[in-house]
Amino acid sequence: MSSEKVTSDVNQEIPEMESESTTENEERGTDELTELKELVAEWEDKYLRTHADFENSKRLLAKDKAAAVSYANESFANDMLSVVDSFESALATIEATESDESSEVLEKIKEGLELTYGQLSKMLEKNGIKAVETEGEFNPDVHQAIMQVDSEEVEAGNIVQVLQKGYTIKDRLLRPAMVSTAK
Numbered sequence: 680m681s682s683e684k685v686t687s688d689v690n691q692e693i694p695e696m697e698s699e700s701t702t703e704n705e706e707r708g709t710d711e712l713t714e715l716k717e718l719v720a721e722w723e724d725k726y727l728r729t730h731a732d733f734e735n736s737k738r739l740l741a742k743d744k745a746a747a748v749s750y751a752n753e754s755f756a757n758d759m760l761s762v763v764d765s766f767e768s769a770l771a772t773i774e775a776t777e778s779d780e781s782s783e784v785l786e787k788i789k790e791g792l793e794l795t796y797g798q799l800s801k802m803l804e805k806n807g808i809k810a811v812e813t814e815g816e817f818n819p820d821v822h823q824a825i826m827q828v829d830s831e832e833v834e835a836g837n838i839v840q841v842l843q844k845g846y847t848i849k850d851r852l853l854r855p856a857m858v859s860t861a862k
Contacts, residue, residue: 749849758802765795803846811845811856813838821845823855830861837861 769791776784803809811821816837822845830839838858845856 750851755806758806762795762799762802765791765798769795807849808853809847811847811852813841813845813856813858817858817860821847821852821855823857824860825857826859827862828859833861835861 769788772784772788772791776788813822817824822838825842828839833839837860839861840859841856842859843854843857846853
C-alpha cells in the first residue's frame, strides 16, 4: 500500500511541476514576442525614415538638375560666337576706313552695327533673356533707384529715366535696371 501511495503522490506532483514550467515558458515566450515586436517596430521606423530621406534627396536632386539645365550657359556661349564674329567684322571695317570716304563708310558701319544688334537681340530672346520693364511705377525687385529728381510730368514714385537697362533670364534677375525716380 505504501508504494501505491508514493506513486500517486509523485503523479500528483508531476502535473503541478509541468504546469509551472509551462507557465514560465509561456511568460518567456510572451517576453520574447514582445521584444521581437518592439525590434520590428524600431526597424520599420528606421526604414520609413530612411525611405523618406531618400525620397526628399531624390526630389531635391531632380529640382537642382532641372535648374542647372534651365540656366546652363553652354548654348548661350555658343550662340554668342556669331555676334563676336559680327563685331570683329565691324572693327575690321572701321580700321580700313580712309578719311575721305568717311560719310559712306560710316553709313555702312552703322548698318553693320544695327544688324549685329539685331542678331544679339534675337539670340538673347532665344535664350530666355528679356529686358526689365521700366515704364510706370518703381519696383524694388527689378529696379535700382540711382537718384530722385523733381518732375512735373511724372507722379512721385514713378520712373523718370532709365540709366541702364536691366535683364532677366527666365524668372531670375540678371541685372536690375538702374533708374531715376520722381520725388
